[in-house]
Amino acid sequence: MGIKLTDKAIKEINKIIEEQELDKNNTSLRVGIRGGGCSGWQFLLDLTEVKRDNDEVFKYGNIQVVCDPKSYIYLDGTTIDFKDELMGRGFTFDVPQSTGKCGCG
Numbered sequence: 001m002g003i004k005l006t007d008k009a010i011k012e013i014n015k016i017i018e019e020q021e022l023d024k025n026n027t028s029l030r031v032g033i034r035g036g037g038c039s040g041w042q043f044l045l046d047l048t049e050v051k052r053d054n055d056e057v058f059k060y061g062n063i064q065v066v067c068d069p070k071s072y073i074y075l076d077g078t079t080i081d082f083k084d085e086l087m088g089r090g091f092t093f094d095v096p097q098s099t100g101k102c103g104c105g
Contacts, residue, residue: 001077003031003067005060009091012082013047013063022047028057028064031080032071041074043093 005013017024028051032044048066051057055066067075079094 002058003056003065003072003075003077004058004079005029005063005065006079006081008082008084009080010060010063012091017047020047023049024062028066031065031067031075031078033074044071045080045091 013029014024017027026049027047028049030044030046030048030050033041034044035041051066052068054069056069056072058065058067075093075095077096081092081094083089083092
């Protein structure tokens with residue numbers, strides 16, 4: 001399955017890479033999770049030039065997504081989108097394996 005990016009997410013990631021003047025050929029989106037947050041998990045997104053030998057790697061156009069194996073167990077099949085709406089803007093995670101939702105949206 002992998003970790004998927006929507007077209008809106010790809011567009012926003014490219015915009016951030018350009019605004020931060022990062023090397024678009026050497027920058028990856030690192031995706032992960034760690035314990036915490038009201039649902040028990042906190043999602044992590046970071047732009048990085050560091051790739052580890054055991055990372056899962058996915059390519060969407062010029063965007064490379066990397067994820068450590070422990071996070072990938074929970075994030076396999078996840079779709080990352082970007083929302084820009086009246087009530088806020090930011091990246092969203094649709095995790096099909098999730099059994100519950102956070103009360104704060």
